[in-house]
Amino acid sequence: MNKQRYVDISVGLFMLLGLLALLVMVMKVSGMADLISIKGYQVSADFTDIGGLKVRAPVTVAGVKIGEVTRIELQPGALNAKVTMKLRNDKRIPYEDSSARILTEGLLGSNYISIVPGFEDEESKDHPYLRSGDVIAKTQEAIILENLIGQLLFNIKK
Amino acid sequence: MLELISRLGQRGLDGAQSIGSSGLFLLRVLARRPDLPRLWPAIRAQLYFIGVLSCLIIVVSGLFIGMVVGLQGYNTLEKFGAGSQLGQLLALSIARELGPVISALLFAGRAGSALTAEIGLMKATEQLASMDMMGIDPLGRIIYPRFLAGLIALPVLSLIFTVVAIYGGYFIGVQWLGVDSGSFWSNMQAAVNFRLDVASGIIKSVVFAFVAIWIAMFQGFTCIPTAQGISQATTRTVVYSSLAVLGFDFLLTAMMIGGW
Amino acid sequence: MPSNLVEITDLRFSHDKRVIFNGVNIAVQRGKITAIMGPSGSGKTTLLRLIGALLTPDSGEILVNGSNIHQLSRSALYQARRKMGLLFQSGALFTHLSVFDNVAFPLREHTRLNEAMLRDIVLMKLEAVGLRGAASLMPSELSGGMARRVALARTIVLDPELMMYDEPFTGQDPISMGVLVRLIKRLNELLQTTTIIVSHDVNETCSIADYVYLIAAGRVIGEGEPQALQQSTDPLIRQFIYGEADGVVPFHYPARPYAEELLDA
Numbered sequence: 001m002n003k004q005r006y007v008d009i010s011v012g013l014f015m016l017l018g019l020l021a022l023l024v025m026v027m028k029v030s031g032m033a034d035l036i037s038i039k040g041y042q043v044s045a046d047f048t049d050i051g052g053l054k055v056r057a058p059v060t061v062a063g064v065k066i067g068e069v070t071r072i073e074l075q076p077g078a079l080n081a082k083v084t085m086k087l088r089n090d091k092r093i094p095y096e097d098s099s100a101r102i103l104t105e106g107l108l109g110s111n112y113i114s115i116v117p118g119f120e121d122e123e124s125k126d127h128p129y130l131r132s133g134d135v136i137a138k139t140q141e142a143i144i145l146e147n148l149i150g151q152l153l154f155n156i157k158k
Numbered sequence: 159m160l161e162l163i164s165r166l167g168q169r170g171l172d173g174a175q176s177i178g179s180s181g182l183f184l185l186r187v188l189a190r191r192p193d194l195p196r197l198w199p200a201i202r203a204q205l206y207f208i209g210v211l212s213c214l215i216i217v218v219s220g221l222f223i224g225m226v227v228g229l230q231g232y233n234t235l236e237k238f239g240a241g242s243q244l245g246q247l248l249a250l251s252i253a254r255e256l257g258p259v260i261s262a263l264l265f266a267g268r269a270g271s272a273l274t275a276e277i278g279l280m281k282a283t284e285q286l287a288s289m290d291m292m293g294i295d296p297l298g299r300i301i302y303p304r305f306l307a308g309l310i311a312l313p314v315l316s317l318i319f320t321v322v323a324i325y326g327g328y329f330i331g332v333q334w335l336g337v338d339s340g341s342f343w344s345n346m347q348a349a350v351n352f353r354l355d356v357a358s359g360i361i362k363s364v365v366f367a368f369v370a371i372w373i374a375m376f377q378g379f380t381c382i383p384t385a386q387g388i389s390q391a392t393t394r395t396v397v398y399s400s401l402a403v404l405g406f407d408f409l410l411t412a413m414m415i416g417g418w
Numbered sequence: 419m420p421s422n423l424v425e426i427t428d429l430r431f432s433h434d435k436r437v438i439f440n441g442v443n444i445a446v447q448r449g450k451i452t453a454i455m456g457p458s459g460s461g462k463t464t465l466l467r468l469i470g471a472l473l474t475p476d477s478g479e480i481l482v483n484g485s486n487i488h489q490l491s492r493s494a495l496y497q498a499r500r501k502m503g504l505l506f507q508s509g510a511l512f513t514h515l516s517v518f519d520n521v522a523f524p525l526r527e528h529t530r531l532n533e534a535m536l537r538d539i540v541l542m543k544l545e546a547v548g549l550r551g552a553a554s555l556m557p558s559e560l561s562g563g564m565a566r567r568v569a570l571a572r573t574i575v576l577d578p579e580l581m582m583y584d585e586p587f588t589g590q591d592p593i594s595m596g597v598l599v600r601l602i603k604r605l606n607e608l609l610q611t612t613t614i615i616v617s618h619d620v621n622e623t624c625s626i627a628d629y630v631y632l633i634a635a636g637r638v639i640g641e642g643e644p645q646a647l648q649q650s651t652d653p654l655i656r657q658f659i660y661g662e663a664d665g666v667v668p669f670h671y672p673a674r675p676y677a678e679e680l681l682d683a
Contacts (some may be wrong), residue, residue, distance in 0.1 A: 025321060
C-alpha cells in the first residue's frame, strides 16, 4: 500500500490504542465501572468508634462486596459517627435485626463494614427489606488494637 | 575576580534573554487562529513521526519498568505480608509518577531531539528562510503543526506506557510470583481514584508535552545553522527538556498532593 | 509608477562588529537585469536578504515599488513578498516534498486554484526550466544543478515582479551554467521581470546584465554598463574584472615581514 495510506492507518491505530489505554485505566485500574453502574439505595448506621474506616471502604454481606461507604459524619448531639453507605439495588437485606460491624481486612489491613442480615420477619411484611433512608439499628464498633491490649494487660495484672 | 563576576552576570543576562525570547517565540507560534482543515495533513504526518514511531520505545520501556516495579515492590511488600497490595503499589506509582515522567523523558530524548535536528537542518539549508521569502510564515506552517501533534501524542503515549507497565507488573506478580489475581485487581481498584490518580497523571503528561515540545522547537529554530550548531541544539533540547520535566513534575506533584 | 523598482539609499549594516555596508546607494531599474558583483565576503548575499526584509539595516532605507519594506506590517510584508522571488544559492528545496509538490507549494498556500489548474501551471513552469519529466522525483535524487532549476521553477510560479538570484552560477559545470544564463535572460525578456543577479562570475554575468554594480569594502566602487566597466581604468575595478591575483585587494593576509618570521626559531 502506498506510503500515505500507511501513515494514516498507523496514526489512526495509534489514537485508538491511546483510547483503549484510557478505557482500561478507567475501567480496570480505577474500578470506576462499579461507581458508574451502581444504582443503589442509601442506608446509614451509627457507630461509637469507626476505627480506621474510610469513605469508599467496602460494605459486605457474608464477605461479598455489595456497596461502599459514601459518607462519615460526626453526629453533633450524641457524638458518635454516622456512616452512610450505598448498597446495590439488586441486593436485598432484611430490615429486622440486621446489624453492621466494622471489621479489619487481614491483620494490618484497612477497615470495612460487614452487615449480618437478620430474619425475614413474617410480621413486618410491609417493610421486609432495607430501603433508602433506613437506619441499621444494631451496630458493633470497630475493634481497636489499643483497647485489646489494654484489656489484655488488665487481665494479666489480675 | 571582577572579571569572573562580570562573566557570571553576563551569563545570567544571556539566560534571561533566551528565556524571554523563547517566551516570545511561544506566543508567536500559538497566537493564531488554527486553520485546521488546511493544517490537518501536516498534523497527521507529525503524529506519525512523533507518536507512532515512539511507540516501540514506550511499550518496551513500559514493560520493563512495570516488571521491575512489580519485582521490587513484591520483594518489599512480602516482608509485611502485604503481597496482595502489589496491584495498588503498581497502579499508584505508575499512574501518578513513573508513567508520565518516564514517557516524557523518553519522548524528549527520541522525539524532541529528532524534531530539533529536523528544524535545525531546515534552518541550515535555508528552507525556513525561503519559506519566509515566499510570504508564508514558517512558524505557522512548520512549527505549529508539530506543536499540536506533540500535545496530542505524549499524553497518548503516557497512557499506553502506564497500561503496559501495569500489565507488566501483573505478569510478574501474578503469573510468576504467585500473587492472587483477584486481589491484585480488586485492591488496585479500591485504591485508585480516577480523579486523583489517573486524571492527574494525564494532566501531568499534557504539561510535560507542552514544555518538551516548546523547548525542542525553540532550540531547533534558533540554532546556529551549521552541522555543529545543530548537534549542540539537539543536546540542549534533551538536557533542558529532561530538567524541565522533572522540575514541573515536582511542582505539579506538590500542587496535587495538597488537594486541588 | 517609479522607474526604479528597488531603490537603496545610504544603506549601513554591520554584523558582529564587522561593518558590511557603509553607505551603499543602488537603483534597480524596472524590467532590466541588474548585476551586483564583488569579491567574497563583500556582503552581496546579505544585500539580497536586506531587500527581502529577512534582515533589517542599521540605517538607510530600501524602497521596493515605492514603499519602505522595513516599515511594512507583517501582513503587508508578506503581500509584498509574493511579488518577489529569491533564488537561494543552495536552492533550498523542501526535502520532504517531491519536485512537483515543491513547485506547487506557493500556489497551494497563496491561491485557491483547484488541483487541475494547479497541475497545469506547475507543469508549465517545470517545462520552462526543462524538468517536466522529473516532477515525481524527490530533491535528494536530483543533482545540484537540477535542484537549482527546480528551485527556479518554484520561485517563478507566482510570476513575481522582482527576481533575485543569489550566486546562481557558482559551482556549476559549463553546460548547466549555459542553461541557467539562457533561462535568466529569457525569463527577463518574456515576463519583463526586474532581475537582480548577485554573483562573482564576471563573464557569465556581464554577458546578460544591463547594468552592473561593483561592491567592495562596504561601498559601491564602480557602476555602469558591462562594456563601460570592462574598459575602466580604476585599478580596483580592473583587478576584479580581469581576475588579477594581486592589486588593490592584496593577495597576502596582513602578517609580519616574511624573513623575520622564518628566522624566528
